[in-house]
Amino acid sequence: MTLNQFIEDSLNREYQLLTEAVQDLTPEELAWQPGPQSNPIGWTLWHMLRVEDMWVQFFAQRQPELWERDGWHEQFGLPTRDTGFGHTAEQVASFTALDLTTLLQYGEAVRTSTLAYLQGLSPADFEATPWSDRPNMWWHDFPVGDMFRQIIGELYQHLGQIAYLKGTQRGFGALPTTFGSPR
Secondary structure, three states: OHHHHHHHHHHHHHHHHHHHHHHOHHHHHHHHOOOOOOOHHHHHHEEEEEEHHHHHHHHHHOOOHHHHHHHHHHOOOOOOOOOOOOHHHHHHHHOOOHHHHHHHHHHHHHHHHHHHHHHHHHHHHHHHHOOOOOOOOOOOOOOHHHHHHHHHHHHHHHHHHHHHHHHHHHHHHHOOOOOOOOO
């Protein structure tokens, strides 16, 4: 298995588990917060999709994110450059409830773009630092391989948070039987 295949398999498995975990959630469950300092499932789902889009489009390829380029921000009525990083408790609490179907369509577009980019990478490309010409940026020496490690780690972390919140709302029987098990 090549590195590209490993990353693709990890991303595909994560997306399968994610869609299984959220597909039957109600708008109320997506918006529910266990406490005022907690992120709801809908916000977490939006954030993780936005972050992947930002990393792959903006960071790795230095092009506009799908969020902006394809007008997803307009469909949701949200800012173009917002990913949720640094949101306050007030911002999270006032976050607009998003349509799950449309949000998952955005996720499909992001994942399709991520995999298309990944499939074109050579082993040497994982060492590339797309922003090396900008030493004033904190990520100027951050390689593409590290970006994929960051994406995979964050996606699985947020998937666990979503599963926990769903289980907190519905109990033990809330998760699909395939959740967490190997194929």
